[in-house]
Amino acid sequence: MKFNKKNSGNIILFSLLIILAAVLVIGIKKDSAEGLDNKDTSTQLSSVTNNKNTTNTDSNKTEKKNAAEKNNTKKTDRFEGLTLTNGDITVPVLCYHDVNPKQTNDMLMDPVKFKEQMQYLKDNKYTTLTMDELYGFLKEDKKIPEKSVVITFDDGYIGNYTYAMPILKELDLHATMFMISGMLNNELYVNEKQLKEMSDSDAFEIQSHTAMHEHLATLTEEKQLETMKTAKEKLESIIGKPIEYIAYPYGESNKNTRTAAKNAGYKLGFSLDGAMADKKDNNYNIDRLYVSNNYTMDQFIKKLTTAPRDPQ
Numbered sequence: 001m002k003f004n005k006k007n008s009g010n011i012i013l014f015s016l017l018i019i020l021a022a023v024l025v026i027g028i029k030k031d032s033a034e035g036l037d038n039k040d041t042s043t044q045l046s047s048v049t050n051n052k053n054t055t056n057t058d059s060n061k062t063e064k065k066n067a068a069e070k071n072n073t074k075k076t077d078r079f080e081g082l083t084l085t086n087g088d089i090t091v092p093v094l095c096y097h098d099v100n101p102k103q104t105n106d107m108l109m110d111p112v113k114f115k116e117q118m119q120y121l122k123d124n125k126y127t128t129l130t131m132d133e134l135y136g137f138l139k140e141d142k143k144i145p146e147k148s149v150v151i152t153f154d155d156g157y158i159g160n161y162t163y164a165m166p167i168l169k170e171l172d173l174h175a176t177m178f179m180i181s182g183m184l185n186n187e188l189y190v191n192e193k194q195l196k197e198m199s200d201s202d203a204f205e206i207q208s209h210t211a212m213h214e215h216l217a218t219l220t221e222e223k224q225l226e227t228m229k230t231a232k233e234k235l236e237s238i239i240g241k242p243i244e245y246i247a248y249p250y251g252e253s254n255k256n257t258r259t260a261a262k263n264a265g266y267k268l269g270f271s272l273d274g275a276m277a278d279k280k281d282n283n284y285n286i287d288r289l290y291v292s293n294n295y296t297m298d299q300f301i302k303k304l305t306t307a308p309r310d311p312q
C-alpha cells in the first residue's frame with residue numbers, strides 16, 4: 001500500500017474502529033464478571049441462610065470471644081499513656097458513706113462538694129483503681145499508674161445510686177460500694193435492682209460490708225465467719241459476680257476477724273484507720289482514709305496526698 005493522503009485517512013479510520021471494538025469487548029467481559037460476582041454473593045447469602053441453624057452456635061461463640069477480647073483490651077488500655085510503677089508507693093483508699101444534699105452529719109457528703117473532689121481527681125489525672133487492680137499492685141507485684149486512688153463507699157445508701165453514680169459516670173471514674181447485705185430494700189439503702197444496675201455499670205463495683213453491720217470484734221470467730229459468708233453469698237446471687245473484698249463495719253477488727261475473712265473467701269479486708277494503703281499492709285487490714293463532709297478542698301487534698309503511711 002502506497003502511503004498517500006487517502007490511504008493515511010483510511011488507516012486512521014481503521015485504527016479508530018479497532019479501538020472502539022476493543023473497548024466494547026472489554027466492557028462486555030467486565031459486565032459478565034460482575035454478574036458472576038453477584039451470583040456468587042447471592043449463592044453465599046442463601047447458603048448462609050440455609051446454614052443459619054448450624055452456624056448460630058459458632059457465631060455466638062465468636063461474639064462471646066470478641067466481647068471477651070474487647071473487655072481485656074479495655075482493661076489493659078485503662079493505663080495506656082500513664083507512668084506505671086510496681087514500686088513501694090502508697091495508695092489513698094478514700095472512704096465515703098452517703099452522698100446526699102440532706103446534710104445532717106459529717107458522714108453525709110454534699111453532692112456539690114463530692115463533685116468538686118471528683119473533679120479534682122479527674123483534673124489532676126488520678127486513675128481510680130478497681131479492687132482487683134489494687135490487689136494486683138499490693139499483693140501480686142502488678143503495675144499501677146503512679147497517681148492512683150481508690151474510691152470506696154460504706155453501707156450502701158440510696159444516695160450512692162441517686163447522687164454519686166451520675167457524677168462518677170460523667171467524669172468516667174470508678175468506685176467500690178461495700179454493701180450491708182441485710183439492708184437491701186430498706187428505704188435508706190439501695191434495692192436489689194439498683195445494686196445490680198450499679199454493678200453492671202463502669203462507675204461502681206459491689207463488695208461486702210457484712211450482713212448486719214455487726215461490731216465484728218465483739219463476736220466469736222464463728223459468728224464473724226457467718227456474717228461474712230452470708231453477705232458474700234447474698235450479694236453474689238444478686239449481681240452474678242464474685243464478692244472478694246470486705247470493709248469491716250466501723251473499721252473494727254481483731255485477730256479472729258482476719259482469720260474469718262480469709263476463711264470466708266475474701267482476698268482483702270479494709271479497716272478505717274486514717275493511713276495510706278501500701279504493700280506492707282496485712283491482706284486483712286488494708287488502711288483507708290475517711291472523708292468528712294466538713295473538709296475544705298484544701299483539707300481533702302492534704303489528706304489525699306500527705307496522709308501517713310501507717311496508722312498513728
Ligand SMILES: [Zn+2]
Binds near residue numbers: 154155209213248
Ligand atoms: Zn459501715
